[in-house]
Amino acid sequence: MSKDFPLDPPLNSLGLPKPPGQTRVVVAMSGGVDSSVVAAMLKEEGYDVVGVTLQLYDHGAALAKKGACCAGQDIHDARRVAETMGFPHYVLDYENTFREAVIEEFADAYLAGATPVPCIRCNERVKFKDLLETARDLDADCMATGHYIRRKTGAQGPELHCATDPNRDQSYFLFSTTREQLDFLRFPLGHLASKAETRALAAKYGLPVADKPDSQDICFVPNGNYASVIEKLRPGAADPGEIVDLQGNVLGTHRGVIHYTIGQRRGLGIGGLEDPLYVVKLDADNRRVVVGPKEALSTRIIPVREINWLGDAPMTSRAEWHLSVKVRSTRPPREAILRPISDTEAEVELLFPEEGVSPGQACVLYDTDSSRIFGGGWIWKGR
Structure with a gap:
């Protein structure tokens, strides 16, 4: 039956x-x-x-x-x-x-x-x-x-x-x-x-x-005019300050930190130097734009926080994860090692240095062997 x-x-x-x-x-x-x-x-x-x-x-x-x-x-x-x-x-x-x-x-x-x-x-x-x-x-x-x-x-x-x-x-x-x-x-x-x-x-x-x-x-x-929007939201945000080199020498003045981004070369207004200089750090507290040679932009160690982890095993279940990361939306993923510090914080070591890694950008995590995304977090402090 x-x-x-x-x-x-x-x-x-x-x-x-x-x-x-x-x-x-x-x-x-x-x-x-x-x-x-x-x-x-x-x-x-x-x-x-x-x-x-x-x-x-x-x-x-x-x-x-x-x-x-x-x-x-x-x-x-x-x-x-x-x-x-x-x-x-x-x-x-x-x-x-x-x-x-x-x-x-x-x-x-x-x-x-x-x-x-x-x-x-x-x-x-x-x-x-x-x-x-x-x-x-x-x-x-x-x-x-x-x-x-x-x-x-x-x-x-x-x-x-x-x-x-x-x-x-x-x-x-x-x-x-x-x-x-x-x-x-x-x-x-x-x-x-x-x-x-x-x-x-x-x-x-x-x-x-x-x-x-x-x-x-x-x-x-x-x-795309970020500075004008920020000036409306935060009056006084475009206060001028100094452009300095890595040793702190004053090279010129700028028209507000909000007009500059990490890796920027053009529009610095400090011509006449033999080698091109790039923005390598923004010191907002002291209203300083720090510039240096291109090699000063290279970064290998990236601190990341507010991580949203989408892997099957907990992120902290391993001391290291070998994966790929993206540190800018327009760049391809690069090989890296993720070392968890807590459930939401980690250190990322790039196998090959990247230029222009900036606080405030995202660091997105990818499986090296498939199309899967393991999540990501926020780059949170300068070098």
């Missing part, structure tokens, strides 16, 4: 055990082509799609500004995509949250001589925290974004992996995504081979943003 056992329901394309029509997905829509394609793709597959766009700052002055996310035009574009595909769309006012969690720290970090990456903090503290909670409040089964990164299910649960297209990979900006957040997040574009595929899908769905240019600037920094 046989007995019938109920079978587990098949998983849908988002890895959830129910039909698309019974699966609600909140899509974080910036108004750009990537997130618009995600929303359209999921809607076409039959999912219960809800589009949400965040108003992160007062976009009145930036209404006509091109090349930045979440400005007034972008909110309008996201709404048009939702109308085209026939799903609800909401705009949420997150200005106060964004200012407190991202913009204020950005200004303070620059004043302290660091080189911050506000897009990481926005993902960590706003999009993947407050917006994710809003998605849960809307009874969503998951939240999808247009980021180029992959989520895979491993033996210990969801894992974060680099995008198929290395030119589009956004792992540097998403290293702080936690395991709990990964349970709820989906990244439908991570497997695409090129941005051309994304634009082809946008054209296929008839989206009004199919030919929209990619965003280039940080959304609240018009034309």
Whole structure:
């Protein structure tokens, strides 16, 4: 005598055990082509799609500004995509949250001589925290974004992996995504081979943003002019000071530490020297810009804190981890040794020195034998 056992329901394309029509997905829509394609793709597959766009700052002055996310035009574009595909769309006012969690720290970090990456903090503290909670409040089964990164299910649960297209990979900006957040997040574009595929899908769905240019600037920094934004937020931040060499000799004056970054060569205003000089340190407390030869930029030992670890075994379960690290978003991963100090702090030793390693930048950790991301942390003090 046989007995019938109920079978587990098949998983849908988002890895959830129910039909698309019974699966609600909140899509974080910036108004750009990537997130618009995600929303359209999921809607076409039959999912219960809800589009949400965040108003992160007062976009009145930036209404006509091109090349930045979440400005007034972008909110309008996201709404048009939702109308085209026939799903609800909401705009949420997150200005106060964004200012407190991202913009204020950005200004303070620059004043302290660091080189911050506000897009990481926005993902960590706003999009993947407050917006994710809003998605849960809307009874969503998951939240999808247009980021180029992959989520895979491993033996210990969801894992974060680099995008198929290395030119589009956004792992540097998403290293702080936690395991709990990964349970709820989906990244439908991570497997695409090129941005051309994304634009082809946008054209296929008839989206009004199919030919929209990619965003280039940080959304609240018009034309990439960081200094002008910081001067508005922190009056007096551009106080002048001295440019000194490694021995402390005064070589000239500068117009404010906030105008300089580690590794900068041009615009120092100290010509007439035989060998080129580079910014090697920013001494914000004493309003000094320290310059030196190119070799003074080389760094091998990097202190890292606020580490978000995504490995299967605890980070402190080993004295050393041999992996690859990225210390700038535009640079390829380099071989390194990670030596844990605590659950959230470590020392990273680069096998080959890197130039221009700066406090405030992220240090992202990669498996040397696969596409997996082991997390990352923040570079927190000078050499």
